[in-house]
Amino acid sequence: MASQTIRKYSDIRERLISSLDGKLVPLGKVEARSSSHLIEKVVLGSGNPKRVLISAGIHGDEPAGVETICSLIETRDYLDFMPKWEITLLPCINPFGYERGTRINLEGMDLNRQFKSPAPPKEVALVQSVFDRAFDMTIELHEDEDSSGYYLYQSVASDLMTDLTFHILNEVQKVMPINGDSTIDDMPARDGAIERVSDVETMDWWPMALFALSKGTRLCLTLESTQQFPIKTRVDAHLTAIRTALNFFSD
Numbered sequence: 143m144a145s146q147t148i149r150k151y152s153d154i155r156e157r158l159i160s161s162l163d164g165k166l167v168p169l170g171k172v173e174a175r176s177s178s179h180l181i182e183k184v185v186l187g188s189g190n191p192k193r194v195l196i197s198a199g200i201h202g203d204e205p206a207g208v209e210t211i212c213s214l215i216e217t218r219d220y221l222d223f224m225p226k227w228e229i230t231l232l233p234c235i236n237p238f239g240y241e242r243g244t245r246i247n248l249e250g251m252d253l254n255r256q257f258k259s260p261a262p263p264k265e266v267a268l269v270q271s272v273f274d275r276a277f278d279m280t281i282e283l284h285e286d287e288d289s290s291g292y293y294l295y296q297s298v299a300s301d302l303m304t305d306l307t308f309h310i311l312n313e314v315q316k317v318m319p320i321n322g323d324s325t326i327d328d329m330p331a332r333d334g335a336i337e338r339v340s341d342v343e344t345m346d347w348w349p350m351a352l353f354a355l356s357k358g359t360r361l362c363l364t365l366e367s368t369q370q371f372p373i374k375t376r377v378d379a380h381l382t383a384i385r386t387a388l389n390f391f392s393d
Contacts, residue, residue, distance in 0.1 A: 151179055151237040154208060158184070158233060161216050169268040172237065172248075179237035181268050183230060186220050190228040192391060195272065195359075196384065197232035198283040200253050200265075200350065202239020202246070206367055206376035207283025213377055214384065222385075226392045230272065235265055257353035258345070269350065276358030281387060282350060283380050286327075287369040291319035292379055293326050295364035297338040297351045306361070306390050307335045313386045318371060318379040338364075363387060 158166055168180045196214075198207030211233045214220055220229055234240050238248045246252055249263060256266045286293075292314050296307045311320050311334045320334035329336050338351060345352065351362035365383050367376040 147241050148243050149205065149241050151234060151241050154212065154234055154240075155180070155182070157212050158182075158215060161218075169271060170264065172264050172268075181232075181235065181237065181265060183232050183272060184215065186229040186231070187224040188228055190224065190226060192226050193228045193230070193275070193277045193279075194388065195230045195232070195277045195280045195354070196283070197235060197269070197280070197350070199232075199234035199236050199240050200269075200282070201284065202236045202241070203243050203287075204245075204283075204285035204369075205240065205243075206285050206369075206373050206380060208234050208240060209373060210283055210377045210380040210384070213381060219381070219385070223388045223392065227388055230277075232269065232272070235269055254349045255347045257350055258348035270353065273354065273357040273359075276360075277354065278359070279361045279363065279387065279391065280351065280354045280359050281384060282362070282364045284364060284366045285369050285376065286366045289321050289326070289366065289368040290323070290370070291321035291334065291368055292383075293321040293331065293334040293336065293366050294383070295336045295338050295351065295362075295366075297355055297362040297364075298360070306387060307363075308333065309390060310363075310365075310383045310386045311335065314379050314382050317382050318367065318375055321368070338362075 165184050166182050168182050171178050171180055198211050211231050236247050236253055251263050253265050256262045326336055351364055354362045367379045
């Protein structure tokens with residue numbers, strides 16, 4: 143594991159604090175050797191009829207998602223969705239990995255494989271605490287260093303069928319190419335879309351999306367930009383996907 147700090151989580155916190163007027167809410171503290179980090183959430187539009195959770199930084203070597211949430215807040219783009227959406231944001235789930243550019247946390251764990259663990263790491267337990275009420279949708283922001291283009295996973299409750307996936311990809315391709323491979327991450331794909339199993343009991347381990355389904359979320363989107371483009375392009379692609387998803391269900 144790399145030990146050298148290459149980014150400062152404190153810089154992210156300062157940016158958010160300066161833009162949020164006290165809306166940054168601590169979930170809990172994660173110890174990291176000689177230091178500790180607060181993992182925090184933001185709730186915008188509390189009480190609005192539709193609920194979405196947008197998260198980033200569960201893999202510390204995927205910084206574009208963290209930058210996307212910072213951009214969404216700093217530009218106040220979220221105001222366009224306030225009449226309809228209560229937006230919960232988890233800006234950086236894995237601060238230790240974010241600071242060191244590693245996928246894993248201090249304990250060497252891939253946090254996105256620990257959501258079915260009977261004794262999950264502290265970061266995962268804090269995320270799980272956010273699911274005290276069901277969300278209409280979750281959006282997880284990820285990156286892929288090897289992919290030729292953008293792609294996404296869709297996990298849906300059995301009673302929900304939507305063409306949102308391809309609507310998102312059609313909009314994103316204006317910013318970044320779509321990965322058109324028939325197999326992505328060892329899973330069958332079609333035009334940049336992968337459908338995950340919706341039966342959460344069939345897997346020995348759960349990513350965050352399957353935990354969300356088990357807690358009543360109707361639609362879980364895992365968005366994957368490609369790191370073969372500059373970070374601004376990756377952020378713009380994620381922002382486009384988020385706007386498209388929220389607008390799709392705002393009517």
